[in-house]
Amino acid sequence: MSKRRNNATGAVGTARWGWLRRANTVLRLLNLRPVSPASRALSWRASVILRLPNLSSGPLNARVCDCCQTDSAVTTDGPVVVYRNRTTDEIRDIYITRLQAGTWSEGQPVADDGWRVPGCPVNGPAIDAHGRTTAVAWFTGHPTPRVRAAMSTDSGVSFNPPVTISEQQVVGRVDIVLLNDQEAVITWLEDNPGRLLTRRISLDGRLGAKVTIAHLAIERNAGFPRATLVNGALAVAWTDVSEGLSQVRVSTLELAAF
Numbered sequence: 001m002s003k004r005r006n007n008a009t010g011a012v013g014t015a016r017w018g019w020l021r022r023a024n025t026v027l028r029l030l031n032l033r034p035v036s037p038a039s040r041a042l043s044w045r046a047s048v049i050l051r052l053p054n055l056s057s058g059p060l061n062a063r064v065c066d067c068c069q070t071d072s073a074v075t076t077d078g079p080v081v082v083y084r085n086r087t088t089d090e091i092r093d094i095y096i097t098r099l100q101a102g103t104w105s106e107g108q109p110v111a112d113d114g115w116r117v118p119g120c121p122v123n124g125p126a127i128d129a130h131g132r133t134t135a136v137a138w139f140t141g142h143p144t145p146r147v148r149a150a151m152s153t154d155s156g157v158s159f160n161p162p163v164t165i166s167e168q169q170v171v172g173r174v175d176i177v178l179l180n181d182q183e184a185v186i187t188w189l190e191d192n193p194g195r196l197l198t199r200r201i202s203l204d205g206r207l208g209a210k211v212t213i214a215h216l217a218i219e220r221n222a223g224f225p226r227a228t229l230v231n232g233a234l235a236v237a238w239t240d241v242s243e244g245l246s247q248v249r250v251s252t253l254e255l256a257a258f
Contacts, residue, residue: 065092068124069224075129075155082110082125082136090116094125094138096156110150111162115142123172129155133181133203137165139172139188146170147188151203153181163205166190166197173224177234179255187213187227187236194218196225196238200258211258213251217242 065084072081078099085095085107092115095107110125125138134152136159139145146167150159171189178184179200187198195215200208213236216222225238234253239246 063087065120065124067120067122068092071125071127073127073129073134075134076132077155080127080129080134080156082127082138083107084121084124084138085109090118092117092121093140094136096127096136098156110136110138110159111148113140113142113148115140117141121172126174126176128176128178128184130178130181133178135176135178135184135201137174137176137184137186137188139170139174145172147172147174147186149176149184149186149201151184151201153203160203160205163201163207165199165201165207166210171218175225175227175236177227177229179229185227185234185255185258187225189216189218189222189225191218196236198227198234198236198253198258208258211253213253214238214240214249216240221246 063086065086068084070081070083072079074080080096080098082094082096084092086092093113094110096110097107098105121139121141123139125136127134127136129135132153132155134156135149136151137147137149139147144167147165147170148162149165150162152159165186166188169190169192171191174186174188176184176186182203184201185198186201187196189196193215194217196213197210198213199210216238217240219241221239222241223239225236227234227236229235230252232255234255235250236253237248237250240249
């Protein structure tokens with residue numbers, strides 16, 4: 001769930017945010033629980049495994065799209081989590097919640113897509129942070145299938161208008177990595193032909209050229225490609241399910257190449 005390189009160092013040890021949170025010798029876990037015994041909707045809750053001072057335990061959101069993965073990052077102002085929300089009339093847009101003074105804020109939409117879909121699309125968002133700059137990427141099916149991204153300069157309190165990254169045979173399964181406080185790179189999948197792509201986005205909304213990282217079979221078990229920075233280059237890992245085998249492949253792209 002968490003970005004690989006995001007961490008915050010305290011007076012003792014290191015704090016990392018994710019499904020499993022570790023701060024010094026303290027551990028926390030986010031999990032899904034039914035809203036009520038009779039309800040099919042689920043909610044995220046923070047469950048205390050060992051006591052973590054000044055961090056409350058309770059629902060992060062009362063109703064979420066439970067098959068879409070979440071993602072998290074650590075800004076200068078604290079941890080943030082993005083997820084696909086689910087309203088009572090089945091609008092499933094991307095929301096963000098922020099940890100403030102030990103309490104999670106009420107979820108707010110990153111953008112108002114207005115995507116109404118009766119079932120979970122299994123296509124969650126991605127987030128990264130660099131200081132107070134926060135970048136989110138996601139898939140939406142409204143008004144047509146597309147990958148979008150939005151950036152924030154205040155740790156996710158507000159976002160610039162969303163930018164469409166691609167709307168050509170888009171499958172989604174996104175990831176996003178901030179290069180600095182002004183630029184990010186996004187990865188996603190497209191079909192016909194199946195391929196993994198990347199593209200730059202700037203804080204002012206400018207887009208770079210699309211770059212194909214690899215051609216691959218678009219299958220359910222192909223999973224979600226993941227990206228990170230390694231020695232100043234973009235490293236992308238994905239599952240190749242061609243030829244009847246399931247193999248993890250990795251490609252490294254020099255940033256100057258795109």
